[in-house]
Amino acid sequence: MSILVIAEHNSEELHASTLNTVTAASQIGGDVHVLVAGSGSEAVANAAAQISGVGKVLHADAEHYKDGVSVEVCDLVVGLAGDYGHILAGSTTSGKDLMPRVAALLDSSQISEVIAVESADTFKRPIYAGNAIATVQSADEKKVLTIRSTGFDAAEEGGSAEVAAIDAAAVNGSTTVEGRELTVSERPDLGAADVVVSGGRGVGSAENFSIIEALADKLGAAVGASRAAVDAGYMPNDYQVGQTGKVVAPNLYVAVGISGAIQHLAGMKDSKVIVAINKDEEAPIFQVADYGLVADLFEAVPELVAAL
Amino acid sequence: MKILVPVKRVIDAYVSIRVKSDGSGVDTENVKMSLNPFCEIALEEAIRLKEAGTASEVVLVSVGSADIDTVIRSGLAMGADRAIRVDADNDVEPLAIAKILKHVVETEEAGLVITGKQSIDGDNNQTGQMLAALLGWPQATFASEVELDGSNAKVTREIDGGLETIALSLPAVVTTDLRLNEPRYPTLPNIMKAKKKPLDVIELAATGVDVAKRVTTLNVSPPEERSAGIIVGSVEELVEKLRNEAKVI
Ligand SMILES: Cc1cc2nc3c(=O)[nH]c(=O)nc-3n(C[C@H](O)[C@H](O)[C@H](O)COP(=O)(O)OP(=O)(O)OC[C@H]3O[C@@H](n4cnc5c(N)ncnc54)[C@H](O)[C@@H]3O)c2cc1C
Ligand SMILES: Nc1ncnc2c1ncn2[C@@H]1O[C@H](COP(=O)(O)O)[C@@H](O)[C@H]1O
Numbered sequence: 418m419s420i421l422v423i424a425e426h427n428s429e430e431l432h433a434s435t436l437n438t439v440t441a442a443s444q445i446g447g448d449v450h451v452l453v454a455g456s457g458s459e460a461v462a463n464a465a466a467q468i469s470g471v472g473k474v475l476h477a478d479a480e481h482y483k484d485g486v487s488v489e490v491c492d493l494v495v496g497l498a499g500d501y502g503h504i505l506a507g508s509t510t511s512g513k514d515l516m517p518r519v520a521a522l523l524d525s526s527q528i529s530e531v532i533a534v535e536s537a538d539t540f541k542r543p544i545y546a547g548n549a550i551a552t553v554q555s556a557d558e559k560k561v562l563t564i565r566s567t568g569f570d571a572a573e574e575g576g577s578a579e580v581a582a583i584d585a586a587a588v589n590g591s592t593t594v595e596g597r598e599l600t601v602s603e604r605p606d607l608g609a610a611d612v613v614v615s616g617g618r619g620v621g622s623a624e625n626f627s628i629i630e631a632l633a634d635k636l637g638a639a640v641g642a643s644r645a646a647v648d649a650g651y652m653p654n655d656y657q658v659g660q661t662g663k664v665v666a667p668n669l670y671v672a673v674g675i676s677g678a679i680q681h682l683a684g685m686k687d688s689k690v691i692v693a694i695n696k697d698e699e700a701p702i703f704q705v706a707d708y709g710l711v712a713d714l715f716e717a718v719p720e721l722v723a724a725l
Numbered sequence: 726m727k728i729l730v731p732v733k734r735v736i737d738a739y740v741s742i743r744v745k746s747d748g749s750g751v752d753t754e755n756v757k758m759s760l761n762p763f764c765e766i767a768l769e770e771a772i773r774l775k776e777a778g779t780a781s782e783v784v785l786v787s788v789g790s791a792d793i794d795t796v797i798r799s800g801l802a803m804g805a806d807r808a809i810r811v812d813a814d815n816d817v818e819p820l821a822i823a824k825i826l827k828h829v830v831e832t833e834e835a836g837l838v839i840t841g842k843q844s845i846d847g848d849n850n851q852t853g854q855m856l857a858a859l860l861g862w863p864q865a866t867f868a869s870e871v872e873l874d875g876s877n878a879k880v881t882r883e884i885d886g887g888l889e890t891i892a893l894s895l896p897a898v899v900t901t902d903l904r905l906n907e908p909r910y911p912t913l914p915n916i917m918k919a920k921k922k923p924l925d926v927i928e929l930a931a932t933g934v935d936v937a938k939r940v941t942t943l944n945v946s947p948p949e950e951r952s953a954g955i956i957v958g959s960v961e962e963l964v965e966k967l968r969n970e971a972k973v974i
Contacts, residue, residue, distance in 0.1 A: 486891075487854075488863055510884040514866045517819070517854035526820045526939040529849050539943065544848055545736070549744045549751055552944040591863035592893040595879070599887040608885070612973070636974065644903065654869065654883045654904060661763075661843060661903060663885070669973040679741065686951055690971045692963065698956070707954035707971065710963050720960040725974065 418502030419448040419472075423494060423515065424465050425507050428455035428483060431464045433609045434507035434564075436571035439468050441564040442505050443572070444534040448472040451578075452497065454490050454585075456483035462580045469575040479585035484594040487515040492586040495522045498559060503537070508563040508664075509608075520561035527561045528553060530664075532568030546660040546683035566608060567666035567687055600655050607639040607656065612669045615641035615658055615685070616651070619674020619695065619714055623651045628718050629673060635725045641665065641685075643675045659684035674714045677702025694718065726836035726895075728771040728780045731826050731856075732764035732800055734793040734815070735846040748944040751846075760796045763841025765803070765908040766901040770871060771839050772804040773906065779873050780837070782806050786829050788822050789815045794924065801919035802911035808924045809833075813936060819847075821936040823855035828932040830860060835896070837878075842867050842900040853900035863893040867902040 420442045425432035435451070442449045450473045451465040462476040475497065481489045494515070498504060504519060506512035508530045520527035532550075533541035539554045540562065607613065614636060616629040626640075633640045642652040644659060658665055660683035670688035675681060677693070677700055685691070686705050693706035696713050703709040710717055736742055737757040745752055760768075774780040785805040787797055792815065797808045811825050830838060840853035857864035865871075865880035869888065872879045873895070882889045883902045911919070929936065957963045967974045 487866075491858070510867060510882075513850050514854065514864070517851035518858040518864065520851070521820060521823060521855035521858035524820070526818050527849075527851050527855075528940065529851060543948070544945070545742045545751060545846055546848065547948055548742050549945050550948050551942050552946075554941045554943055555939060556941070557939050589863075591897075592865075592891055595890045595892050597884075597887065597889045648904065653887055654902075655885055655887045660845065660848065669967070669971075680738070686948075690967070690973045691951075691954075692967070703956070704953045705951045708963055708966055709954065709956045710960065711956060712960075717960055721963065724960055724964045 419450055419500060420445055420503040420505065421497065421501040422449060422451045423504070423506040423512070424451050424453045424461065425509055425511055426453065426455060426458065426461040428458040429460060431461050432507070432509070433571065433606065434509050434566045435465070436468060437566040437569040438505050438507045438564045439470055439572040440569040441531065441534055442503070443470040445503055445537050447502065450475055452477070452494065454482040454493055456480050466578040466580050467574050467576050469573045471576045471578045473578050474580045475583045476580050477583050477585045481588045482585065485511055486592050486594060487511070487518055488589045488592050490515055491518045491522065492589060494519045496586050498523055501559065503560045503562065505562050505564055508565045512563045516561055516563050523559050523561065525557040525559050525561050526555065527563070528555060529563050530565045531562050532565050546679050547686065548679065565664060567664055600653055604633060605637070605639045607641055607663055607665060610639035610665070611667050612636045612638035613641050613665050613667045614638045614671045614673065615643065615675060616646055616673050617643035617675030618645035618649065620646060620651060626651050628715070631722050632671065632718050635722050636669070643681050672702050673718060675702055676700045677705065726780050727782045727784060727833060728774060729830055729833060729835035729838045730764070730768050730771045730783060730785050730805065731838065731840050731852065732768065732785055732787050733761045733844045734758050734787070734789060734796040735761045735844055738762055738845055744945055744947045748946055750942065750945050758796060760799055761841050761844045763843055763901050766903070766905050767839040767841050768800055768803055768805060769906045769908040770901060774873065784809065784833060784835070786811070786826065788813050788817055788825050797924060798919050799911060801922045801924070802916040803909060804915065807922055809927060810924060811927045811929060811932060813929045817936045818938060818940060819849050819851040820855055820939065821934055822852050823859055824934040825932045826852070826856050827859045828934065837896060838898045840898065840900050842902055853898050857898035860898070862897050864898045864900070865891055865893055866900045868899050869902050869904045871899055871905065
């Protein structure tokens with residue numbers, strides 16, 4: 418049976434996580450279709466058609482898909498589900514919002530944050546903040562999965578799938594988006610960046626985060642933060658890395674003034690190279706760091722910026 | 726309006742878990758158990774809504790064996806009015822839990838359900854959304870601010886790009902994110918009072934839900950160990966290592 422991938426996008430651009438989800442779908446094996454539900458979203462449908470491995474793009478364009486509201490998209494996906502054995506989306510906040518709803522209506526147990534495909538019905542996923550990896554087998558007729566981007570390479574461009582316009586589902590209307598406060602940044606996207614520089618409570622204030630940002634800019638990096646730094650208001654919520662924030666696996670992760678709680682490690686310990694700068698030599702972050710520097714960040718980070 | 730708060734007992738967030746050597750799961754013997762942190766946030770929000778006069782009653786509900794009664798009492802000590810435990814195993818899957826909760830929501834005629842966004846053991850992040858689907862209700866996941874206004878709610882959500890504010894009609898399911906509130910600690914008098922609050926036990930059969938597993942755990946293994954690297958003596962040495970050894974800059 419075919420596999421349906423729900424594209425993540427803002428009606429203008431395809432989100433990078435969709436490329437990783439397509440790779441997971443290809444590993445399951447079968448014809449991969451991508452659903453683009455949006456409003457004025459032709460460019461997204463065309464971009465999806467160019468992903469290598471995609472056999473067909475289903476494009477539903479309607480006003481009520483403009484904001485990607487789950488209750489709306491859910492009915493569309495459930496209506497299409499008859500043709501598919503697997504339905505996949507990224508483990509992004511929108512995938513996590515949508516997919517359990519879809520699964521429940523299909524009477525299927527959803528499997529969250531898949532990091533490896535063992536076979537068409539067997540998957541690996543982290544549990545307990547990544548301190549254990551479970552291999553699980555689904556007996557459901559339709560498998561509904563969310564895919565953790567860091568577990569799969571991004572699919573390449575090079576496809577030329579057909580784009581088929583499909584009808585929108587009826588309007589649900591119970592939910593409307595009134596506004597968004599989105600982080601606008603010139604820096605790379607945290608979830609997909611090659612280099613991430615994160616700051617923790619040790620940074621001390623929102624103003625002091627300029628030290629972290631200066632290092633990030635020198636390295637062409639995205640900026641991240643610990644929960645403590647977000648809770649204290651140093652950085653917005655979408656910078657949080659960890660069990661209950663974003664999961665990243667860049668080539669280089671620099672943790673500055675972060676102690677290394679298990680919940681933080683859950684979001685970054687699959688990074689290729691980890692650097693920790695902390696003034697406490699006992700900080701647990703040093704147990705996972707490839708290179709540790711025991712130093713006051715207010716001296717070490719500016720010195721590092723100057724040396725790069 | 727009655728608010729239903731589903732809660733789960735989990736291994737405490739600050740315990741280092743141990744994977745059993747036979748690959749069957751995680752050791753839960755003699756480890757500290759607590760209310761799932763996101764459920765505490767859900768409960769706190771419901772209690773505040775009652776204190777503000779918006780809600781009439783806060784009912785805590787949990788699916789599990791008698792082992793979980795201690796954490797249910799801790800939720801009552803925070804300020805829930807009463808509790809319901811649906812007697813079942815402690816490893817029922819989110820879909821079946823959502824079906825059981827649907828039964829409780831309907832018999833209790835709740836007007837709002839607040840769940841945690843995620844249980845920190847299974848890291849599923851599913852139950853609230855599934856419950857909303859089964860009830861045919863709208864959902865507001867990952868809430869960092871909740872305002873109720875008659876038959877509508879306005880909820881600010883923590884999303885990947887920042888924050889999003891949605892308006893939705895009630896009844897609805899809200900799932901909590903970390904920054905919705907800071908849960909209170911139960912006071913001693915409230916811990917005493919909680920011992921006398923009603924805790925009703927419902928038999929699983931009464932809900933009519935089939936909890937047979939759909940997903941079998943074949944194996945649980947520890948993640949790949951990451952060994953500690955080296956401590957460098959200076960910024961200069963760090964730069965040298967990153968350039969010439971790790972080759973990442
Ligand atoms: C349910 C739940 C979910 C959670 N989810 C997450 C999550 O997703 N992500 C996350 O990060 N956390 C999460 N946490 C929180 C986590 O447990 C820790 O509390 C948090 O990660 C600590 O952040 P921190 O390391 O910045 O702060 P701290 O632990 O306070 O560490 C600050 C560090 O800065 C160092 N420092 C201070 N001053 C300096 C200086 N001048 N120079 C150098 N170093 C300095 C200190 O030595 C210390 O090691 C969660 C917790 C719970 C209960
Ligand atoms: N056994 C349970 N009993 C009652 N509520 C639960 C149970 N398991 C999960 N929940 C609720 O669903 C939320 C999300 O859990 P999960 O989908 O497992 O990540 C939790 O924070 C609880 O509010």
